[in-house]
Amino acid sequence: MKNITLALGILFAFASSLAVAADKWDLPTPYGDGTHQTQVARSFADEVNAKSGGKLTIKVHSGGALIKHPEIHRAVKSRQVQIGEVFIGRLGNINPIFKLDNIPFLATDFDSAEKLYRASQPALEAELAKDKLMLLYTSPWPAQDLYSNKPVNSLADLQGLKMRAYSPTTSRLADLMGTTPVNIPFSDVAQAFTTNAIDAMVTSPSTGVNSQSWDYISHFTTINAWIPKNMMFVNKKIFDRLDKDTQAVILTAAANAEKKGWALGRKLAVEHTDLLRENGMQVSAPSAKLDAELRAIGAVMVKEWLEEAGADGQKVIDAYNAM
Ligand code: PCA
Secondary structure (H helix, E strand, O other), rough: HHHHHHHHHHHHHHHHHHHHHHHEEEOOOOOOOOOOHHHHHHHHHHOOOOOOOEEEEEEEEEEOOOOOHHHHHHHOOOOOOOOOEEEHHOOOOEEEEEHHHHHOOOOHHHHHHHHHHHHHHHEEEEEEHHEEEEEEEEEEEEOOOOEOOOOOOOOOHHHHOEEEOOOHHHHHHHHHHEEEEEOOOOHHHHHHHHHOOOEEEEHHHHHHOOOOHHHHOEEEEEOOOOEEEEEEEEEEEHHHOOHHHHHHHHHHHHHHHHHHHHHHHHHHHHHHHHHHHHHOEEEEEHHHHHHHHHHHHHHHHHHHHHHHHHHHHHHHHHHHOOO
């Protein structure tokens, strides 16, 4: 009897040590459950949870609920959390490679944006590696278009307006457009329009749909300026501690999430523009004048970016042009 008790005790101890060995990760995301980005993050986590045989559970905390967007990069770096998602362009002040993600009129359709991603991926991964971070996947937003309260036929129509910015690069863009940049996170966009803190913004049709932009703004001009991305990244030290099978599950789930994200970006670009129109927004293509003025700004911004990014930046642009 005593032996059986002892054996059971050992068994329980062993079982509970197994339970302790199962990892639990917290995954903060910046955007809410309505955005495709968070849906992609959830499908990534669901796949890992289902396929890791109980060894790893990833819990998604969407909409900045666990960690606010500006803190997510640092939180993964410092191992406050194991994994996280951010909008790449937000990190522009850390390194120019992050700024590249928001440069207008460099890659304005999805095929070009995929090429730019592949051309910049080695530099992006190298920059993350400096902080012991590892890229898992990227997921694009539909192309960035112009929201305003009146028709915009040329930049003169925007002169002096307050323009929402969401990254260092979009602040610079607002300057060059003759507008005043105001930093507003996605969650505050609707309120910022209704309180006149901003008059215009450049973002995707999806972000308009997610925030019901037809309630507070009337015009949508499809300038298709650039295709920015969110990225999912993990702390490499924590990743390296996992067994090989679990690592492989994560990498496969990441590759699947990337495919899903890019397919969704392409699809929603069309569907969400239609939804804006169906909800009463005035959707129009840019005039030749506006298009030419914006492209000239794009050329300035590519030049400025190359000056800042130096030889490393030139390598990325050369690789992109060669594709
Ligand atoms: N929506 C996000 C980033 C890019 C986009 O299309 C935002 O406006 O915050």
